[in-house]
Amino acid sequence: MASLPVLVLNSGSSSIKFSIYEAGDGQRTKLHEGAVDGIGTDLGTFWIKDAEGRKLVDETPALPNRAVAFKLVVDALHSSDFPAPAAIGHRVVCGGPTVKENQLITPQLIDEIDSYAALAPLHTPIAVYIMRESLSLFPGIPNFAILDTYFHRTMPEVVTHMPIPEEYSAMGVRRYGYHGISYESIVYQLEPNVPEKLIVAHLGNGASISAIRNGQCLDTSMGLTPTGGIISGSRTGDIDPGVLLFILHKIAETASSATEAADRLEIVVSKKSGLLGVSELSNDMRDLRDAIKDGNAKARLAVDKFTWTIARWIGSYVAELNGLDMLVFTGGIGENDIAGRAEICAGLGALGIVLDPVRNNVRGEAVISAENSPVTVRVIPPAEDLMIVNHVVRLLGK
Ligand code: ADP
Secondary structure (H helix, E strand, O other): OOOEEEEEEEEOOOEEEEEEEEEEOOEEEEEEEEEEEOOOEOOOEEEEEEOOOOEEEEEOOOEOOHHHHHHHHHHHHOOOOOOOOOEEEEEEOOOOOOOOOOEEOOHHHHHHHHOOHHHOOOOHHHHHHHHHHHHHHOOOOOEEEEEOOHHHHHOOHHHHOOOOOHHHHOOOOOOOOOOHHHHHHHHHHHOOOOOOEEEEEEEOOOEEEEEEEOOEEEEEOOOOOOOOOOOOOOOOOOOOHHHHHHHHHHHHOOOOOHHHHHHHHHHHHHHOOHHHHHHOOOOOHHHHHHHHHOOOHHHHHHHHHHHHHHHHHHHHHHHHHOOOOEEEEEHHHHHHOHHHHHHHHOOOHHHOOOEOOOOOOOOOOEEOEOOOOOOEEEEOOOOHHHHHHHHHHHHHOO
């Protein structure tokens, strides 16, 4: 295949990130990356960098809504400073129960993904909007949906099925799993030596962990939504359902409608809980580490809950995999929080996980386990955009 510029679009609730790759037979070169951030505010940021990190665009526009934000990106990309994309890959967080394969985007496919927006209300509406706009603003250019749920399609039914009445299961309520493109990118980076029994912990603002056998997902901590699983920046993770009912009853005392009560509960479990809720300070691990140095007990408790949950999850996945060959840390916390990796692994010696404190004193790609550790422990940054480009190239070849 001749080399082609591929645009990757990754939309979130308050930002749109993008990158442009030159992709041909076995060749992938990142040319540019950029983002608009702060959607819904008067003072957003909009930047584009080249491969050497030089800023070609660096603005602080008002970003009242996603339409203004996406128009800025499209107008910039239509200028002669950037190669016109030959194909576009969209990161789509959740395809629902029927859209399981990465594929060419058509108006019908967007409608189908949209029909399951209630399953991922914080992620699907923006992705649907960007896909629709992209079809009309880049006419004639193939757009592909690359799903975060795709990697998890190999999970067995005993893992995906939820213990709820069948009528809700039939509506698509099941475990989907997220961060799939990140997990795939870790497996891709380990090829051709992918260990049989692998656990990957993706620890970023959102955090999850997966058990992977022979490169295929066996289990993952996030469930119907990215709010499930291990606690993260501002999300509860898995929680006793009775807690949700208790909070819902409290909210209902002052809510004017059931919908308002449900929306307020959503904000509590997705935006006000996790590290932020426990610390009452921040959802950002760097802030919490600084506060711990100053003796802040709530920050200490928040971080302890985080590392304790992850250690427990690793233990259960070792049982599920019936052993472990390799543990990989990835994501902003996984790559940079040296103390966090040490705290998570401190009590896992009996599972064969032994860190080398000197090797662990590192940010970014490294082997951090002790020489004699039965399990190899590594830090590997995710390569999500590259993975999306790989899928786009494969689909273009079909
Ligand atoms: P997202 O899920 O938004 O992609 P990232 O993967 O960028 O998030 O991870 C963000 C998290 O990484 C934040 O909690 C941040 O504090 C943490 N982080 C980044 N650098 C460091 C560092 N040097 N030490 C500890 N935590 C860090």
